[in-house]
Amino acid sequence: MHDLSFRHFVLLNLLRRLHGERTTNSMFHILTGKKSSQTIQDTKWYKLHSYFQAFPDWKGKHFHKDMSLLRECGLYKEEDGRALLTEKGKEQAEQFLIPVHGSSFFNGWKYADASIPFWRRLALFSQSLSHALYEHKTFLPVSHDLATQMWVKQFWPKTKASKIDMASSIHNELFHLLHELPEEDAHIFVSRLSGYELNGYTFQQIAEHIHAMDADEVFYRFQSVLHYLLDHRSRSPILSIFSEGLVKDVTLTSTAAKTYAHLKQGRTLQDIASVRQLKNSTIEDHVVEIASEDTDFPIHHYVPQEVQTEILRVAKQTGTYRLKIIKEQMTQPIDYFSIRLTLAWHGGHHEQNT
Template sequence: MNGERTIYSILHILNGKKSSQTIQDIHIFQLTSLYQSFPMLSREQLEEVIQTLYKEKWLVQSLDNHYFINDTRKGELENLLKDNPLPNYLNGWKFHAITEPFWQRLSLFIQVASHLSGNSIRYIPVQRNPVTQLWLKETLHSIAIDRSNINKYLYKDLVKCLEEIEINPAILINRLTGLKKIGLTSDQAALEMKMDPSLYQLSFLAILHFMIERILSNKEDYSLLCYMIEDNKKNYTLTASTAKTYDLIQKGHNIEEIVHLRNLKQSTIEDHIIEVLLNVPAFPVHSLVSEEKMTRIKDSIEQSSSKSLKVIKQQLPDVSYFEIRVVMARYGDS
């Protein structure tokens, strides 16, 4: 992010914070794949990582809580990324809302199918979520497959789904619990596979995202896995307040009217509109910025190495910050 945001902006991306600023940042800086990749990462943990990197000369501090990669270490970083590349298939922004439910359903279904095949009814469910447990009960009643054969059909689905993935499937398989096998925790699996825990976490997520993408693209090919993905007609979720603003926009109200109707600051309503732009491809951007201004803003962004609104604004004094944000939101991830 080139030192243009604080380390806490990074934390919000990795946690998957549903704020207009965070959503805009992942598009501007092309970080959609990493959205909500570390939902449990704490502020204190991140600060500790940053301080370690700073002491070891990996980082240079510019402003308070703003850091750059040290030029003298960039070569080492490139080599590290070559040896340990970010895994393919990560798509946090697209799938963050359905990844955890998918994993809960998959892991519980596999456990139950394994026990059904062995005529065993005594086990502790690996997923305690009552919603997931209810889903499984209803699904087992609805599928037209003999319970003793469910394990075989599920195995075929899994092999077919994972046969072309470039990531080691054991990253996922080691986490699964069956009739005579207890699944490992994330840390245990990373240790078992001699992987850095953070890289393991990203790789695990990448496998889940790969599976979700593949199943959604070919539902008819997966007799059982197709049940495990929630309705995906929308690949996005607007924050609650933004959804209210969007509803008013669809009813024909302009920004000034919405500010009055919702009794909110104009800057807040503008934040909502930016979030809508990032989520709704069909939203008419030309209703917010003229074609002439849009062209100049895009040219300025392309010619500048900075994503800073202030830098762009200095080059285009007659253009508002909001107009710059609108163009960045629509074209910043291209």
């Protein structure tokens, strides 16, 4: 048996969560954060928020190489194009469950995009403030992103006293929030910060200091801390400022957002397809995405209550989200759109029965 890395255990756990109902390509799209209708549905239906966009820069050839290793080790197999864990694979997955420890805060679907500019703002502001307090004006900034530099200038404190107050507030608020996390996770986050005569560590450097982790696990845990801070930003006046305008209440792809605007104007799906010059099926994809996010989406206008109830009952009885199986078990004729819409609405932010 080859030594398995953190990524291998992520793959095994993802296979476990998908119950042999999706392909390896579906897994790759989830882990890299592809914003396609199928990937979004899979993320919502199988509750894969702790996997979505976990490794945004993963190259396809490296992913398939890792999957090949798992197959050679007898940990997973493929049947009818779908990827299934073997019994041996299940045993391995249970030895290292994802998410791990404090990393249960990882929510790539909600925070992956916001965490990047949030970290850039916080890291550059903290570095600049540290140098300013030591009256050291020349240093290499941790971020060359123009939007980040402009943001820092906009909120930059003007006086020495205000700089001291800001530094104190950042320290105190971060200290209290990080104190609630596992010590290793807090250590990873702090190790990434730079300041006067202090350079932040790379993920590889941190991994070398924490011998039980590799760089990928350090990266995952670091992202999890960022997601935790964003999730608790309302408790911190400073973090509320640093995260301003970054976290959306409704997370939609740009094209679904356009369809959403038309829906709010009372247009039918056919009208929207005509206006946007898109296929009806594409608009349906957008509506499914909207239903999984919008708590006020009027699902009853599209799927009667009794049909919703039966779809949910069949999905629970069969233990699957495979649309064909659900359709075949229904006692009444139904289209795939109604099934997808029901599963999306009830599997999004709406766990309660309607």
